[in-house]
Amino acid sequence: MDKTSDADNLEVRLRALESQIYGERRNKCGKPVKCAESLARIQAGLTNTANKRERVKILHKKIEDLLKYLDPQFTDHITVPDAMKLEFILAEEDFLLSQAALLEQVSNMQPLLDSTYIRDVPEHATKLQRLSQIHIKEQDQTEAQALEVKKLFEEYNKMMFLLSKQFTQWDETLRKVEETKGVRPVE
DSSP: OOHHHHHHHHHHHHHHHHHHHHHOOTTTOOOBOHHHHHHHHHHHHHHHHHHHHHHHHHHHHHHHHHHHHHHHHHHHTTTOOOOHHHHHHHHHHHHHHHHHHHHHHHHHHHHTTHHEEEEEEEEHHHHHHHHHHHHHHHHHHHHHHHHHHHHHHHHHHHHHHHHHHHHHHHHHHHHHHHHTTTOOOOO
16 A cells, blocks of 8 residues: 555655646647656657767767776686786797896995985085086176177277377378478488
8 A cells, every 4th residue: 555655655755847848738639748767758759860870879889888898897707817927928029038137236326315415405406506506697697798899999999089089180291290300210
C-alpha cells in the first residue's frame, strides 16, 4: 500500500511540475503535455538523427572505445609480460649503460658539488649583480665624459686653427710693413 501511495504522490508532484512548466497547453490530441513524453520524443529524434549520419555513428563508437580505455580496470587487462619488459631493457642497454656512466661521474664529483664555492654561488651572484649595475653606471658616465672630451678637443682644434690663421695674417702684415720700410727680415 505504501508503494502505491508513493507512486500516486510522485504522479501528483509530476503533474504539478508539468503544469508549472507548460501551463494549460495541450498536445495534438487535446491531452495535457507531459514532460516525460516530450523528453522521450526529443531522445528518439536525436537517436534517429544520429543513426542517419555515418560520422555520428563512428563518433559514438569512438566515444564508447574511449570510455573503455579510460576505465581503470582496462589497464589491469593490458599488463606487459615480463618477457616483453626484458626485451625493452635489452633494446635500451647501450643507452642505460651510458646513463649509468654519467651518473657515476656525477657521484664521483659530489664532493666538488658540495664544496663551499658552489654553495656560495647565490651570495656571489648578488654581489656580481651589484657590480654589473655599477659597471653599467660607470660606462654611461664614461660615455658622457668621452663626448665632453671630444667637444673640448673640437673647440681646441678650432681655437688652434683660428690662432694659426691669425698668426699667419699677422706675419703677412708684418712682412708687408717690413717690405715697405725696406727692413730685411731675419732668417
